[in-house]
Amino acid sequence: MAMGAADIVPGVSGGTxxxxxxxxxxxLEAISAVPEAVFRHLFRGQLKAFWTACDGTFLLCLMAGVLTSILTLASVIGAALEQYPVLVWSFFFGLILASVWHVSRQIKRFSPRLAVPLVAGVVIAWTITSLTANQLNPSPVIFFGAGAVAICAMILPGISGSFILVILGMYAHVLSAIKSFELVHLGLFAAGCVVGLLSIARLITWAFRHFHDAVLALLTGFMIGSLNKVWPWKETLSWRINSAGDKVPLTEASISPLSFAELTGQSPQITGAIICALGGLVLVFMIEWVGQSRRRQEC
Known part of the structure; x- marks a missing residue:
């Protein structure tokens, strides 16, 4: 459910x-195992072997949580971002900042060569989060393609699939399809997600097996670069009209809290922002502590 909630917010990755x-x-291992399990077991009627090979119970529970979260929290998270944008973005900023520390700790051996993928990750993520949103006509092919591209971003820590949808101009259309329960569009989007997910999962799994530390350095860079998107204080440079007829920001630039107060006339809520950011930090540390405790018990 936490992954689903994160995927709804442009700028936060479910992969994180x-x-x-x-x-x-x-x-990654479970998703990568699905194609082979389909041909080796499912087509032969070996349902139990298929379920075991692709870690079916794990994937079913995970997907059920993600879908439940998306269907139930889309409106709630959208309302929270409208009512308390600085506080919500501050929480996600702290969450991702702590995740940078967490992911970098998984690197087995630090070396100067890792600076290359690290910097590349920062540049790529920073560039993506600085792109201007476009607007595509929501045809069936576009829904399928948007699903394939967005899911690839969602599975990568630091790159937000929902923000990719914003850049493509499909974010509002997909949310509208979810709220209206448009089965055809949702089916096409889901089919694109399946194709993209099976492709990217196998690629990432292969990369981790052969270039473990370099991939982690790249992902750490992605997270550092994505902090640009979740910075709480923004100046809106241009606006657009969404499909509902509402005026929403098109391009934004990160600014200091003091500049935010001067430009908008609103309180920067610095104290509340710090508390929310610390809440995100503490949450990551607690999750890591619980995970380590469980691993010690299993050993």
Whole structure:
């Protein structure tokens, strides 16, 4: 459910949540095993062997939580971002900042060569979060393609799939399809997600097996670069009209809390922002502590 809630928010990645909760590698392995399990077991009627090979119970529970969260929390999170944007973004800023520390700790051997993928990750994520949103006509092909591209971002810590949808101009259309329960569009989007997920999971799994530390350095860079998107204080440079006819920000720039107060005339809520950011930090540390305790018990 936490992954689903994160995927709703443009700027926060469900992959980040999977990583800090300790299920990221199990998720990649399970998804990567699905195609082979389909041909080796499912087509032969070996349902139990298929379920075991692709870690079916784990994937079912995970997907049920993600879908439940998306269907129930989309409106709640949207309302919270509208009413308390500085506080909500501050919480996610602290969450991702702590995740940077958590992911970097998984690197087995630090070396100067890791600076290359680290910097590359920062540049890529920072560039993506600085792109201007476009607007696509929501045709069936576009829904399928948006699903395939967005899910690839969602599985990568530090890159937000929902923000990719914002850049493509499909975020409002997908949310509208979810709220209206448009089965055709949702089905096409889900099919795109399945195709993209099976492709990217196998690629990431292979990369981790052969370039473990370099991939972690790249993912750490992604998270550092994504902090630009979740910075709580923004100046709106241009606006657009969404599909509902509402005026929403098109391009934004990160500014200091003092500049925010001067430009908007609103309180920067610095104290509340710090508390919320610390809440995100503490949450990650608690999750990691619980995960370590469980691993020690299993050993």
């Amino acid at each position: 949540i999977a990583f800090i909760t300790g299920i990221y590698f199990r998720l």
